[in-house]
Amino acid sequence: MDRKRVPGPELSVAPLVEYPIDHERWTPQQEKRHDPKRQPEDLRPIYLKTGLISQASGSAYIELENTKLACGVYGPRPVKKIGQGFSGMGVLNCDFKFATFACVKRRNNTRQDPQEKELSQILSQALAPAVRLELLPKSVIDVYITVLESDGWGSCLAAAITAASVALAHAGIEMLDLVAGCSASYMQIGPSISSTTTETSSSSGAGNPITPQIQIFMDADTEEEKYEQGAIVLAYMPSLNEVTHLLQNGKAEGPIINQSVEHCMEACNKVYAVMHHALLESMKESKDA
Amino acid sequence: MDTTTATTPMNLENSPAFTFTASTFQKLHPIEYFRKFVSQGVRPDGRLLNGFRPTTVHVGVITTANGSAMVRLGGTTVVCGIKAEVAEPKLDSPDQGYLVPNVDLSPMCSSAFRPGPPGEQAQVVSDAINRVLKESKVLDLKDLCIEEGKAVWTLWVDIVCVSYDGNIYDAALASVMAALANVRIRNPSYAGGIIKVAGGEAISDENSFRLKLNRTPLSSSFALFDTSLTLLADPNFAEESISQGQISITIDEHDELCAVSKIGAGSSSQALLRQCVDRARERSKELRAIMSAQ
Numbered sequence: 355m356d357r358k359r360v361p362g363p364e365l366s367v368a369p370l371v372e373y374p375i376d377h378e379r380w381t382p383q384q385e386k387r388h389d390p391k392r393q394p395e396d397l398r399p400i401y402l403k404t405g406l407i408s409q410a411s412g413s414a415y416i417e418l419e420n421t422k423l424a425c426g427v428y429g430p431r432p433v434k435k436i437g438q439g440f441s442g443m444g445v446l447n448c449d450f451k452f453a454t455f456a457c458v459k460r461r462n463n464t465r466q467d468p469q470e471k472e473l474s475q476i477l478s479q480a481l482a483p484a485v486r487l488e489l490l491p492k493s494v495i496d497v498y499i500t501v502l503e504s505d506g507w508g509s510c511l512a513a514a515i516t517a518a519s520v521a522l523a524h525a526g527i528e529m530l531d532l533v534a535g536c537s538a539s540y541m542q543i544g545p546s547i548s549s550t551t552t553e554t555s556s557s558s559g560a561g562n563p564i565t566p567q568i569q570i571f572m573d574a575d576t577e578e579e580k581y582e583q584g585a586i587v588l589a590y591m592p593s594l595n596e597v598t599h600l601l602q603n604g605k606a607e608g609p610i611i612n613q614s615v616e617h618c619m620e621a622c623n624k625v626y627a628v629m630h631h632a633l634l635e636s637m638k639e640s641k642d643a
Numbered sequence: 644m645d646t647t648t649a650t651t652p653m654n655l656e657n658s659p660a661f662t663f664t665a666s667t668f669q670k671l672h673p674i675e676y677f678r679k680f681v682s683q684g685v686r687p688d689g690r691l692l693n694g695f696r697p698t699t700v701h702v703g704v705i706t707t708a709n710g711s712a713m714v715r716l717g718g719t720t721v722v723c724g725i726k727a728e729v730a731e732p733k734l735d736s737p738d739q740g741y742l743v744p745n746v747d748l749s750p751m752c753s754s755a756f757r758p759g760p761p762g763e764q765a766q767v768v769s770d771a772i773n774r775v776l777k778e779s780k781v782l783d784l785k786d787l788c789i790e791e792g793k794a795v796w797t798l799w800v801d802i803v804c805v806s807y808d809g810n811i812y813d814a815a816l817a818s819v820m821a822a823l824a825n826v827r828i829r830n831p832s833y834a835g836g837i838i839k840v841a842g843g844e845a846i847s848d849e850n851s852f853r854l855k856l857n858r859t860p861l862s863s864s865f866a867l868f869d870t871s872l873t874l875l876a877d878p879n880f881a882e883e884s885i886s887q888g889q890i891s892i893t894i895d896e897h898d899e900l901c902a903v904s905k906i907g908a909g910s911s912s913q914a915l916l917r918q919c920v921d922r923a924r925e926r927s928k929e930l931r932a933i934m935s936a937q
Binding site for chain 1: 808
C-alpha cells in the first residue's frame with residue numbers, strides 16, 4: 355500500500371463507452387485524415403515557448419494541438435550518486451513522465467511504468483549525440499519531461515525530443531546542433547483489399563493491383579494511430595544533416611520506410627524553423643528584461 | 644600598484660573588493676538583503692508586502708480529462724486534471740463515491756524536489772487539500788453514487804506542478820476548485836454489473852452531468868518574515884526559504900473560514916491572525932472574480 359499518497363479505491367476502471375449503431379467512426383478508408391483540414395504531409399501547428407519554469411536552468415513548453423508537454427533542464431551539476439566513479443564525459447539523464455490524466459486511460463503513477471522507461475531511454479539516445487558531453491566531465495544534465503496531454507504516441511515522443519533540445523539550448527549547454535523530432539504513421543487507405551478491383555484504374559500505384567495503397571500520415575494523432583500498420587519517429591539535426599535516432603515499428607516495405615524518412619527530414623526542417631524562432635524570442639525577452 | 648595605500652582604513656572602504664553588487668549581496672546575506680527591502684515596505688520583486696502575484700486561471704485545458712484547470716500564480720504553474728472512473732464503494736458507505744486529490748511535485752518543476760515517491764512537501768499539500776475538501780464538505784459524495792453497494796464514481800484529482808515558485812498550496816487549491824467546477828461526466832447506465840456510458844455525440848447537458856459544489860474554499864498564504872513577524876502575502880520560492888513560518892487562511896464564498904493553518908515562527912498574536920484573515924477575505928474575492936471571469 356502506498357502511504358505517501360491520499361489513498362483511493364484499490365481498483366477502479368473507466369466505464370465502457372457504448373457507441374450508437376449509426377455512429378460513424380473515422381477510418382483511413384475514408385481517404386482523408388482524422389482532422390479533415392490536414393493533408394497527409396501536414397504537421398499540426400506547433401506552439402513552442404522557452405523559459406516557463408522559473409527555477410530550471412532551461413525549459414520549454416510545446417503544444418501540437420492536443421499534445422502538450424513541458425520540459426525542464428537542470429545542470430550541468432556534479433554527479434551525486436555514489437559508486438558511479440569518475441567519468442570524463444558528462445551524463446545526460448532523461449526522465450519522461452506522463453501525468454495521470456494525460457492519456458485516454460488513466461495512468462497509475464504509483465508503479466514504475468515500462469513505457470516511460472523506454473521513452474526516457476530513447477530520448478537520451480536521441481539527444482546525446484548533439485550535446486557536447488565531452489566538455490562536461492564529472493557532471494550530469496537532468497532533462498525532465500512531463501506530458502500533460504498526449505494525442506498520439508509518436509507525436510508525443512517527437513515533441514519531447516524537440517522541446518528537450520530547445521530547453522538544453524535555453525540552458526546554455528553547448529550542442530552541435532538542435533535536434534528536431536518528427537513522427538509519421540503509415541496506413542492502408544482507400545477501399546479494403548477485397549474491393550480494390552474496382553479501384554485499380556484510378557489508383558496511382560501501377561503494377562500489382564492487389565497491393566494495398568499505403569499512405570504516410572505525418573504527425574498522426576491517437577485516432578489515426580489506432581489504424582496504423584507501422585510508425586516511424588525520427589530525430590534529426592537539420593543543419594548537420596545527421597540522424598541521431600530512428601525508431602521504426604510495425605510492418606512496412608523498404609520503399610515506404612525510405613519515403614517516410616525523407617518526409618520526416620523535410621518536416622524536421624520546418625520544425626527547426628519553429629525552434630529557431632522560439633530561441634530567438636527568448637533572447638529578445640532576456641535582452642528587454 | 645596601490646597595494647600599499649589599501650592598508651589605510653579610508654582606502655579600504657573605497658576598495659572594490661569590499662563592495663558587492665546587489666546580486667552578490669543577496670547570495671551572501673539573503674536575509675539582510677531582504678530586510679533592507681522590507682524596511683522600505685517593498686519586496687525585491689517590486690510587490691508591496693501584502694501584494695499577491697498576478698494570477699490567471701484557465702479551465703478545460705486537458706481534453707483527455709473529465710475536468711481540468713491551469714492556474715498560474717506568478718512563476719508557479721499548476722495543472723489539475725480530474726478523471727472519473729468506476730469503483731466499488733466501501734462496505735461502510737455503500738452510496739458514497741471517492742474524491743482523491745494528490746499533488747505531484749516532480750523534479751521538473753524545481754531543483755528542490757527529487758525523483759521517486761512523493762516527498763514531504765507533496766504529502767503535506769496533498770493532505771491539506773484532502774482535508775479541506777472532506778471537512779468543509781465541498782462535494783456530497785452521495786452525488787457520485789451510480790448503484791448503491793455496487794458502483795460509484797471515483798474522482799482522481801491529480802495536481803501536477805509544472806513550475807514551482809512558492810505558495811503551491813494556494814495555486815493547487817484554486818486549480819482543484821476550478822477543475823471540479825469544470826467536470827462533466829457522461830450519464831452512466833447500470834445493467835448486470837456493467838457500467839456503460841453513451842459515446843458518439845458531443846457532450847451536452849442532456850447526456851452528462853456536472854458536480855454540485857456546496858462551497859468553494861480558496862486559500863491565501865502569508866509568510867512570516869524575521870523576528871518582527873512581518874507578513875508577506877503569497878511568498879515566492881526565495882521568500883519561503885528565508886521565512887520563519889507560514890499562515891494559510893482558507894475562506895469560502897460566504898466569507899466563512901474553512902481552514903486556518905500556522906506553521907513555525909513561535910507565537911503570533913491574535914491581531915496578526917486577524918490581519919491575515921482580513922487580507923485573505925479581500926484576496927479570495929479577487930481570486931473568485933478571476934475564476935468566474937473564465
